[in-house]
Amino acid sequence: MSSFNHKTAAEDVHFTSVSSCSESDSDADNGKRDANDQNDGDDEAIARKIRGVTDIHSETEAFDGSDLELATSGDDITSMEMMIVKDVKAGDEVFNTYGSLGNAALLHRYGFTEPDNPFDILNIDLDIVIQWSLSLFSCRHSRRRLSLWRKLNYSGCVSQNSECFEISFDGEPQVELLVLLYIMLLPDDEFHELELSLSTIGDVKEPLRLCLLGKESSPCKEDSRLRTKLLLTQGVCRALFSLADARESFYGPNSLEVDIRSFNKCCCATDPKLYYSLILRISKRRIIEKLKPFAASGGGTLGTAKETRTRKRLERA
Incomplete structure (x- = not known):
């Protein structure tokens, strides 16, 4: 058969x-x-x-x-x-x-991968985010910000017993990652106000709700796009660049171009394991490449008048 x-x-x-x-x-x-x-x-x-x-x-x-x-x-x-x-x-x-299925799942379950698989994703472990935070802030700062993020009912994905964040095939980060970076970078006075509002009344002001708790409001695509824009401050965008570099370092000193040349010389019939693993490796590195332009396109600037007004309200919150 x-x-x-x-x-x-x-x-x-x-x-x-x-x-x-x-x-x-x-x-x-x-x-x-x-x-x-x-x-x-x-x-x-x-x-x-x-x-x-x-x-x-x-x-x-x-x-x-x-x-x-x-x-x-x-x-x-x-x-x-x-x-x-x-x-x-x-x-x-x-x-x-x-x-x-993404290429990692295809390789694990069936032993092959596909070029340009639109369901491919890249994982960035929570540990990488914590290491980034510790490079800028104290351990206490990082721990308190992470704790508040969890109190807001956020979490990453669980993959192989570790918590991580997904980056889509187009290079767009999981919104939970953007929220965590945003909270990590909040000025102390704004963070204390947010922490206090949660501990006393269990709620946050409306501008911050739109930014941090948008998942509880309207699922409208426009609202989701606006929230992503609000989260992409200049600091968050710089953080995404740093996370992309940290994730890229996992692949060693050889560049993506070297991997592509190795793939072009590889034959699926004679060495299928190397062939399919190179497809997986290259696809992951290309997602990292797309993450950086995504961060650059955010840049902490908002285009429409509505977005600008919302940003100003958020800054006053």
Whole structure:
């Protein structure tokens, strides 16, 4: 049996599991449940089971009786459906998707990576942020600012038992990171006022709420963009540059251009491990490159009159 290779956000077929029980439930619900609405996780689980002898991304493996565990669970018999989701020309390769995964997840789970993967991310550990803070401020300063950030119900992502912040494929930092940097850089009097307002009335003034607690207000895209702009002060932008340099240092003295030349000389057929790991390495370093222009474009300046008024209100808060 042959399986379909993965293509991020461009699959031709979609797999879903359908049980006899779910079919009867669907009939009882007047057909409201559509197989197209199944989670991509179904595809991912099934892909791991049915990857076959012609899958260039995986080891050769047989389809034996153990694979039938996917298809049976007690008295419930589960079948697998494959649906064409777009037109495919005769003779073209047909692709499946294992989910919206970045290159690190693809490499870890399936042993391959993709160039220009739009779901790729870069992680910056909280430890890196703390080290940056300690290079400028005292341990007490850093600890109190981090504590206040947590009291505002912020946290990073958890990856491999460590807390980190995600930088998107386009170089945009997770807003939780921007908030933490903003709090770390608040002047002492503004920080004390914020700390006092939280301890006495459990709230903050409206301008600071817009800036720090925007996640509790309207989820409007415009509000989100405005909050990001407000957080991108000159100090926060400089901090992002420092974090980008610190994260880049993990890759050693060789430049990105050296990695690209190594990749161009590498052959997937003869050295797939090196080939796919170089794609991952290069994609991460390119995200770092995009983080710096993102910081530069913020620059602590706001374009519209509304943003300028909000900035002045924030400074007076």
